[in-house]
Structure formats: C-alpha cells, structure tokens
Amino acid sequence: AQSVTQPDIHITVSEGASLELRCNYSYGATPYLFWYVQSPGQGLQLLLKYFSGDTLVQGIKGFEAEFKRSQSSFNLRKPSVHWSDAAEYFCAVGEGSNTGKLIFGQGTTLQVKP
C-alpha cells in the first residue's frame, strides 16, 4: 500500500534562512506527488506537484521540490524563509487509481523565528 512519511514533526528556522522539509514515499510506480500548506484555521493550499518530466518542480510562494526516485523522496525547499511561511506542511501521494484519492504524510509544523 502507498504511504508517505514526513520524518520531522516540527522544524524551527530563522527568518531568512533556508528550509528543507523531508518527504519519503512508498509507491510501486511513478507517483503523483504533492506538497500542501495549511495555515492556522485555513484549508489546504497546493504548493506544487510532480507527475513526470523534470524532477525539479517550482511552486508558489518561492517553494521548489525535487523528486528523487532512487531515494523515494520529494523534499520541499525554500532558499529564504519569511515569517509568513509559518504553517503546517503536508506531503501527499496520489493513490494511483482514477479516483485521485490522496495519501498524506503526518505533516511538518514550521515555526519561523524573527
């Protein structure tokens, strides 16, 4: 069965520092991979997605992620974090059928220090 692991439950970075959030997946074929962000009291917003092609994908708000098949990873990065990036981040894999059902990781909470 597909699964997603986000090893870091909570990360704290200083404003202006770089950020990397880890995501590992378990999936038999080429996965559909997503990163979502959830700000307090808000629904989930899609940051970026990977289906095929270029393994480095660019998203909104200056985020990017790199798909590495050999490591079964899809880590999210940002060169310089802003205070407004404080939120919870979820990695997800598309279930693979035609339904589009998403399997989510447990989430990583990002705290940004001034």
Add this chain to the structure above:
Amino acid sequence: GAGVSQSPSNKVTEKGKDVELRCDPISGHTALYWYRQSLGQGLEFLIYFQGNSAPDKSGLPSDRFSAERTGGSVSTLTIQRTQQEDSAVYLCASSLVPGSGYEQFFGPGTRLTVL
C-alpha cells in the same frame, strides 16, 4: 470565483447525537472528496464522489458514517450516534474531474467536537 465552502465551521455536540456536515464544491467540479484530520491519525481519506455516485467509500471508519451528494454539487457527511473519537476537522475538497492529475481544492473544514 468562489472556492469550496463548508458549514458549519464549528460544531459541538454531545455523545450519541447525530450531526450533518455540508460541503459546497467549486461550481462545475465533478469530483468531491471528504477527508478527516485528527491529532492521532493525521489526514485520512474518507469517501470520494464522481457526480452523485460514491465509487470509493473505503475510508469511512464505521457504518455510523454516511455521505451523499445531490445534483452533482452539494454533499452532506452524516455521523450518527457520535462518539468522542469522531472529534476532528472534516475537510472537503473538489476537483474538476477525478484523477491524480487534477488539483484538489480544499475547503476550510468543519471542526467537530464531541463532548
């Protein structure tokens, strides 16, 4: 245009009561999803609709949970005889068509508290 809306935003109920949670998807979106976000379980898929049909109900935790969709639009998630473990945020999402290649747009959720 309007996004996915959910009502109520918060619901407090007593154990054993029934509750109904509503989702209004983006107009024209044929696929609708319900997920549950709880402290112990993270974000879990509950059920998926294609039009008014639910081809995948595999995530519904028990027969106390049911959902319907009418007119290819509004969906209602019903929980009967609520239990404390049902306390969670219930999220609804819609996409233009079903399939992993299509972005799901999420509503703000309904926070359910069962006392």
